[in-house]
Amino acid sequence: MKDGKLLAGMIAVAIGLSYGYLLIRSTIGIDDTCIERYFVEGWAPHVGRWTLYLLNCVFDFAHFTPFFMEAVGVILLGVSAYLFCVLWYRISEKRVSGLVLISFAAIYVTFPLAGEVYMYYLHNGVSLAFCLLAISGLLWWDYVKQKRMSSIIWITVLLSLAVGCYESFALVYIVLICAINIWSLLHESTIETRKIQRVKELVMAVAPLIGAGVIRTVAYSLINAF
DSSP states (O other), rough: TTTTTHHHHHHHHHHHHHHHHHHHOOOGGGGGHHHHHHSSSSOOGGGGGOHHHHHHHHHHOOOHHHHHHHHHHHHHHHHHHHHHHHHHHHHHHTTTTTTHHHHHHHHHHHHHHTTOOTTTGGGGOHHHHHHHHHHHHHHHHHHHOOHHHHHOOOOOOOHHHHHHHHHHHHHHHHHHHHHHHHHHHTSOOOOOOGGHHHHHHHHHHHHHHHHHHEEEEEHHHHHHHH
């Protein structure tokens, strides 16, 4: 992507300023006080948040390690900002300006950090889920262009993991697909000839949501069984 290094640098600056502000005004979210109940005692899967529960079974990050987990979450947030910018750049066929992408990325990372809604660390899975959704968006655009069914399968897997972090990411996925289609329509010169294709694409976009629902049910049943 053109100006990719500049974009990455500006994201790093925005994160540094926002995260620095957060560190000197540190707070603790109520969910942070009962992390072990969620991930050790197994409460998380009962509310549908199974992804981080399984990750904790492997990496054991449930113990209260705020600065490390927070830093990992911030890095994932920055990565997702960059990936979303790559997505918008590709959809616009390289016509969106670098200034617009930098502005979007700066707001994207600054709001949750400086807005004091981020102090749940990585444990709530928001940063991870956004990163998974950004990759899903890129895969969806690959499907729109190449019609690879493997992209739909990967989207289903990634969306399942994202919804397993936080169930409302199903809605984020819907908004993302709508945004991609609206943006691509604004840059499409043969809209009339592609109406049927658009309908087929939207039907295919529903498949990962259904798959995520099925996987969530299976994951919940298996976790409870063991």
